[in-house]
Amino acid sequence: MRPLDIVFIGLSLSSSWGNGHATTFRGLMRGLAAAGHRLTFLERDMPWYAANRDLPEPDFCSLIYYETVAALHEELDETIKRADAVVIGSYVPEGVAVIDLVTAMATGPVAFYDIDTPVTLARMAAGERDYLAPGQIPLFDVYLSFTGGPTLERLERHFGAHRAAPLYCAVDAGRYRPTGEPIRWDLGYLGTYSPDRQPTLEALLIEPARRLPWRRFVVAGPQYPEDIDWPENVERIAHLPPAEHPSFFSRQRFTLNVTRADMIAAGWSPSVRLFEAAACGTPIVSDRWRGLSDFFPVGTAILTADGPDTVVQILTGTGEAERTAIAAAARARVLARHTGTVRAGELEAELRAAIARRAAHPPPGRVAAG
Template sequence: MTQPLDIVIVGLTLSSSWGNGHATTFRALLRGLKAEGHRVTFLERETPWYSLHRDLPDPDFCELLYYDTVDELIETHRERLSAADAVIVGSYVPEGVEVIDRLAELQLRKLCFYDIDTPVTLAKLDRGDEEYLAKRQIPVFDIYFSFSGGEVLTRLERKYGARRAEALYCSVDEGRYAHTGEAPRWDLGYLGTYSPDRQPTLEKLLIEPARRLPEMRFVVAGPQYPDDIDWPANVERIEHLPPAEHAAFYSRQRFTLNVTRADMIAAGWSPSVRLFEAAACRTPIISDHWRGLDELLPHGEAVVIALHALTVVRTLTEMDEEARRHLADEAYGRVLSGHTGLARARELAAALAADSDGRESVLRKISA
């Protein structure tokens, strides 16, 4: 265990899991950090969308504070920010470019970025979209923590000038994700907010199999799906499923489907938190394919990789119970051994400690 650290995170949201994957990612990581003896303050922008849908307004594993403007963030919390061992800015923070510029001016002990959307971020930067991060700002961070690993880390350092790029995958809170013992209700389910680039895969790997297997039951949980989607009669829809109900949801599926955003497929090595959550609940996973998946969950051993509807149909109709349980157990073992919030917290703390090797602070200057 590293020495206790005082960490401040400026992130999109911790309080609300509605329509985003940031909250659950941060929650698992921060619970792990607390378990390791570290102190974390999370600063969240007060926004109408998340304030109306808060499911964790007062966490017991960190101090959660809200701010209304960038000026308030800097002026009200200046002392706290300056005293911290590390300040970490997350992706998709409102007015993120200004936030980073203002934080860089404070000459903090350590300023880092945690990109929970790395493939999306880099695709946006390549087309000149600097919604929450400017390309010129990447070299200012002591460490660029990335949701994606593999080749993406080399790209961050060589193409974008990151001083040091480290993979920090999402993770699962094993204390909150486990099989609940409930009987299966659905043969195949999917949990995820609607995304136009994921929808064709959902159509191919869940909706089409549902049409071919009218005697089986399917479910799709998540908000923002258009009204004009033609759902088969045997596909149940759940508009929103709070994190507290995720474990029961996975436990009631014979198989669950993992679908990946196009940018993340292109980048590779970008596992979604749903992948780890399902595995922790011992629910067998059918997934689309992306580079690096086999390194985490080998095909045929810990996951079924499906390129076509027929693979899904055959898996649902031909895999026996022993093989189904083996698939689930293999994924469970791999995830619990290396992809929990505690494991991720140790990786983060070790990376921060390794960066504090006695070198003199580098004066941060972001070029215009």
């Protein structure tokens, strides 16, 4: 089969500061590039990301910045029209206008890649229409979702998606692997501050740190308020670029996964940090949510905790043989099922199927429904 010309329009590829989109797109697109596809990423030139670019010139795609929706139309219309398929991500600035523009211009199928599906549905239920409107969902040939399970049926039955399919986050196995560095912290956490995650972080890391003052803990990520009372044995790292993630995970005895409330409610919403940590050979302690065991069998490839007592027991009562066995089971599962190469194959299959459906049943023309 001939390679595809795929255009992505996403929140950011160039900067991983304060978002999980960049690393998701990077791993996926590296996998597609390795398969020979021609890739273009269109990114709105936003000041915050422009000042914090950690991948300004990717070697696996053409990265083009645009200033406005009008510029997207005037300067990049041929790029969009020539593409075999276009993939629009969630949280694109002025996304509703971008979707209306692209679905009207594109000659090939258009997919929506929702990296925030539970958040997206909650925002639409609250009447927010910043990057997707409910009436636009039927415009897409396929709705690709970070969340699986019952949410996919909801997208088709209640929102009119022609096809809803999971395209979970993934890890770049070439970059995330054990580094062999000595252990520095007993428990760590990597994540941007989020008010709905903070109570769980307090219960599963900060309180255990208070109870185990002779143990070492670490929290990495930006935007944490200055008034948080960090125990003295909790090290803070304000920002950790992706290149430093493998070292960070490899130096932890255990790492903590904390899930946002909307994603817990939806279930089947794994965080990319789960896959990154597992690929680095670090055993994970996670909060509980429906579908977790579909990704990592609980007790053999991941440990769960409901409160500080469980975390303290894990840190003080887990032997080294058990700890390394859990880490090995998780790493094997990720390398087999959750790499950028695997996701690239899944995306390619979805796009080729959409192209075939269009060839068999040419659409009469899209009508903007923003």
